[in-house]
Amino acid sequence: MASLPVRDRAGNRLTGFRVVTDSELGRLGDRVVVAASVVVVEHAGAVLMVFDGWRRQWELPGGSREPGETSRQAAVRELREETGIDGVQMVGVAVAEFDLVDPDRHEFLAVYRVRLRALPSLLVNDEVLDFLWWSPSGPVGEDMSPLDAEIARRVVHTPTG
Template sequence: MTPLPIRDRAGNALTGFRSVSEAELRRLGGRDVVPAALVVVEHAGSVLMVFDAWRADWELPGGGREPGESARRTAIRELREETGIHGVGLEAVAVAEFDLVAPERHELLAVYRARLRAAPRLLLNDEVLDFLWWPPSDPVREDMSPLDAEIARRVARMPAA
């Protein structure tokens, strides 16, 4: 496990990572406290990474919360929108803490896990240009978010609920 903080090439930093339950995540509060959610999708020892069209790198599926939406609903919606995966069980596993640079801010992101028994049918879209099943034991690629890769590695090491 890489010691924190770690930074990406833009200067954003993953500064913390801690396990949480769904109840703890709900207690953290609303959109201002936890404005986004990420999903670590695991299958056959690998984690699903998506190639983001805007940032041009491999990252975990996820995104920002919409008004009135819980972190869980955000994770479900973003996973469906970015991959086509729906109807799978999501487990709240962690909160990731970031210091971001554009604009400067400190954020907590909800992290969920989906463990799949079969490879899903994945759907490309305007936001996601490709998919990669990445083994977390492999080196982090040059075109991969080191922050998301570290989150994926930490979640992959966590026991099942």
């Protein structure tokens, strides 16, 4: 794992990563605004990365919360929309903290974990153009979000869920 902060090519920085329990993550929204959620989907030692057609990079499935949604509801919706994966056991495991640019802001991100026993059928769509099962012990390519890769590595090495 890298030491924080980790910076991407746009200047966004992952500044914090705190392991929490599922119930702590559910209550976090009472104290701070959690703008988005990501899901670390694991199978046979690999993590699912999606190729985002807009950002043109490999990243974790996830995205912004819609009005009235909890962090968990956003994670479930984004995972279903971006991959077709639905009806899986999802556990809240961490909160990540970012300093983002364009526009400049400080945000919190809910991090969930899903462990699969079998490979799922994945659905390419307008937003996600491809899928990659990435080994967290492997290198981070130039076309992969170093922020998401670092989150995935930290989740895989967290003995929760």
